[in-house]
Amino acid sequence: MTAIAVSTTINGDDVEYLCQPDETLLDVLRNRLGLMGTKEGCGTGDCGACSTIMDGRVVCSCLVLGAEAQGRSIETIEGMAQGAELHPLQRKFIEHAALQCGICTPGFLIAAKALLEEKPDPTEEEIRFWLAGNLCRCTGYDKIVRAVQDAAREMRGEAA
Amino acid sequence: MRYERPETITDATALLENAPDRAFVLAGGTDLLVRMQNDDFEAELVVDIKSIAGMTEISETQDAFVVGAGVPCAALSENAALVAAWPGVVEAANLIGSTQIQGRCTMAGNLCNASPAADSVPALVAAGAQVRIAGPSGLRTAAVEDVPQSPGKTSLKKGEFIEAIELAKPGPRSGDAYLRFIPRTEMDIAVVGVGVRLVLDDAGVVTSARIALGAVGPKVLLVKEAADAVIGTGLDDAALDALATACSDAATPIDDKRGTVEFRKEVAGVLARRAARIAYTRAGGSQ
Numbered sequence: 001m002t003a004i005a006v007s008t009t010i011n012g013d014d015v016e017y018l019c020q021p022d023e024t025l026l027d028v029l030r031n032r033l034g035l036m037g038t039k040e041g042c043g044t045g046d047c048g049a050c051s052t053i054m055d056g057r058v059v060c061s062c063l064v065l066g067a068e069a070q071g072r073s074i075e076t077i078e079g080m081a082q083g084a085e086l087h088p089l090q091r092k093f094i095e096h097a098a099l100q101c102g103i104c105t106p107g108f109l110i111a112a113k114a115l116l117e118e119k120p121d122p123t124e125e126e127i128r129f130w131l132a133g134n135l136c137r138c139t140g141y142d143k144i145v146r147a148v149q150d151a152a153r154e155m156r157g158e159a160a
Numbered sequence: 161m162r163y164e165r166p167e168t169i170t171d172a173t174a175l176l177e178n179a180p181d182r183a184f185v186l187a188g189g190t191d192l193l194v195r196m197q198n199d200d201f202e203a204e205l206v207v208d209i210k211s212i213a214g215m216t217e218i219s220e221t222q223d224a225f226v227v228g229a230g231v232p233c234a235a236l237s238e239n240a241a242l243v244a245a246w247p248g249v250v251e252a253a254n255l256i257g258s259t260q261i262q263g264r265c266t267m268a269g270n271l272c273n274a275s276p277a278a279d280s281v282p283a284l285v286a287a288g289a290q291v292r293i294a295g296p297s298g299l300r301t302a303a304v305e306d307v308p309q310s311p312g313k314t315s316l317k318k319g320e321f322i323e324a325i326e327l328a329k330p331g332p333r334s335g336d337a338y339l340r341f342i343p344r345t346e347m348d349i350a351v352v353g354v355g356v357r358l359v360l361d362d363a364g365v366v367t368s369a370r371i372a373l374g375a376v377g378p379k380v381l382l383v384k385e386a387a388d389a390v391i392g393t394g395l396d397d398a399a400l401d402a403l404a405t406a407c408s409d410a411a412t413p414i415d416d417k418r419g420t421v422e423f424r425k426e427v428a429g430v431l432a433r434r435a436a437r438i439a440y441t442r443a444g445g446s447q
Contacts, residue, residue, distance in 0.1 A: 004163060021163035021206070022196060044194045048260055057234060057263035063193040064264070065186070067163045068208060111259060132347055133258020 008069040010035070011079025019066035026050045028066035029076060037077035037106045041135070048134035051107035052076050058114040060133075077106035080113065088151040089113055096147035100138035108134045112148045120156050124149065165208045169294045169323060172209055177296045177319030180204040185321045187230050188264035190257065191273045209321065218242060225327045226292075229268035233280070234259075236267075246327055247442060248336030248355060248435075252283035255340065258347060268322040274308040277350045277375040281308065283338040285372035285380050286355030289327050295320035305372070308379040334359040335442025337435040340374070341427045343418055350375045351419040354407065354431040356439040358390070364445040366390045371403070371432060376411035376424050383410040386432060395440045395447060403436055404429030 003018040010033070019028050026043075029035040029052070041049030043062045050061040053075035080087045089109050092098070099105045108131065115122060115130045122130070127148050128141070136144065166172040176183055183205040184192055195201045209215050215230040218239050225242050233253040236242060243250050256265050256279050270278045271291070284304045291307060293300050296319040304325070307314050316322070336357040342348035353374030361367050369387035374380050389402035413424035440447065 022161045022203070024193065044197055045190055045257070045261060048258065051260055054263070057232065058260055059263045060260045063189050063261075065163065065189065065193070065206075065208075067165070068186075068189075068210075070165070114259075129346070130259050133260045 004067045006067055006070045008071065009073045011075060017066070021065070021067060023066045024062050025052070025054075025064040025066050025069055025074070026061040028069070029061060032066075035076050035078050039103050039106055041103065041107075046133075046135070047104070047107075048111060048131075049104050049107045051110040051134065053110060053114055056114075056117075058111050075110070075113075077110055080109060087113065088154050089116070089148065092147040092151040092154070093144070096143050096150065098139065098143040098147040104134060104136045104138075108136070108144055112151070115148070116152050116155060120152060122148075122152065161203050162205045163208065164205065165211045167211050167213070169212055172207055172212060172321065173294055173296050173319050175205070175207050176321060179207075179318075183207065185209055185272070187266045187269040188232060190261050190265040191269060207321075212323075215323070220329075223329055225329065227267060227325045227327065229266060229322050229324055231266055232263055233265050233267065234262040242327075245330055246283075246287055246336055248338045248357070248439065249280065249283045249287050249289070249327065252338035252340075252353075252355065253280040255279045255338075267325055271304060271307055271325075272314055272316070272322060274310070274312050274314050274379070275349075276308075276311055276378055276380070277353065278308075278380075279338070279340060279350055279353055279374070281380045282353045282355035282372035282374040283336065284325065284327075284355070285382055286338070286357040286370045287327055287336055288357065288370060289325055291322045292324045292326060293320050294323040299323070301326070305380055305382050310378045331359070333361070333444050334368075335439040335444070337438035337442065339431045339435045339438075341419075341431060349418075352376055352411075352413070352424050352427045352431055354428065354435045356432065356435040358395075358436065358439045358443050358445075360440070360443045360445050364394050366393055366395060366399075366440075371407065371436070373407060373411055373428055373432075376413040376428050381410055381412075383407055385410060390436060395436060395445065400433045400436065404433045407432040 039049040041047035186208040210230040215228040340350040340353040355372040359368040371386040386406035393399035408429035411428040
């Protein structure tokens with residue numbers, strides 16, 4: 001198989017890579033670019049651990065070919081904190097203990113970030129629907145939902 | 161495997177026409193990439209159609225909405241005019257998978273994957289939607305119900321692919337709805353799905369109806385007997401009973417752990433009744 005040359009934008013940086021035609025974006029991120037924050041859970045689009053944002057939409061990177069990223073803009077968990085300063089969602093996940101083993105966490109954070117960008121004041125039901133494609137097998141969902149609600153409040157500038 | 165990203169329809173159809181047998185069209189990839197994970201599945205050529213102009217856009221002509229084959233289902237609910245015109249179609253498409261799947265999955269892909277349980281398909285059939293099929297000898301149109309043939313099989317010929325789905329702009333006093341039954345509360349595959357589209361006259365009498373069933377046969381069923389049962393009525397209880405009976409009779413489901421034959425036939429009638437009520441209300445009728 002001939003490798004494909006891809007030019008894309010990842011977390012605001014221009015990135016070029018070579019990938020195989022049948023290689024997923026998830027494999028490119030982890031194995032070629034060293035961006036190991038995006039996790040592989042099921043590899044078939046069911047668990048959301050590999051969630052990334054592509055041109056503003058949250059997608060499972062295991063269901064995107066690396067070649068499809070050509071000319072697109074990709075956001076991964078590595079772009080979420082600004083230097084040493086965590087994103088409010090990241091901080092609230094820690095404060096609310098909304099994680100245990102951590103495998104699902106980057107996916108939840110990316111999906112929640114996309115939600116709050118589209119809907120700064122979601123209802124609990126909207127949060128649960130939006131995150132229904134992210135599976136956690138350790139801690140359950142209540143702490144995650146509370147963390148998202150708390151981060152949303154802070155991001156809207158309301159007192160905690 | 162070869163990956164190609166043609167920028168014109170002509171290039172895409174030429175690639176597909178001259179391709180080996182194991183050639184696949186890539187739109188959202190939410191079915192194709194899952195299949196590609198299987199060891200016994202091998203694609204020799206994948207043709208990504210999303211770089212072709214218009215493929216990821218919803219456009220409007222004077223008479224119709226044209227939904228490009230690469231439009232993700234999440235984009236449908238962001239189009240206020242489309243939601244107002246065809247709420248049932250948009251609701252059906254938005255039932256497919258999670259937020260992440262919605263960001264990629266397409267109605268054209270849902271149709272071409274040819275699963276009998278595809279949620280958007282009964283709604284599109286009820287809506288009388290047409291598909292624009294690009295092929296080596298040019299463009300042709302077909303009714304949505306003529307595309308799936310059996311599980312995993314479509315009527316598309318070698319070199320052809322769906323370029324867009326056309327939904328006519330509805331006239332006044334028309335409404336559509338889609339309901340499905342799943343064993344879980346969310347994120348599951350339909351055990352029964354029902355799409356209904358009704359047009360009423362000023363007195364609230366049904367003048368036109370299309371009722372389509374999903375997941376209760378090898379392909380989507382357009383049930384003429386069910387439409388006949390409600391045309392000329394004000395959707396009274398007798399008409400709804402006749403509608404439900406017609407849908408239960410038309411269903412030819414499989415028997416599995418997610419639903420027995422008897423259960424699926426019964427539920428086809430129950431959902432048809434409920435969906436018809438919603439469509440009737442949306443069409444401006446009052447019962």
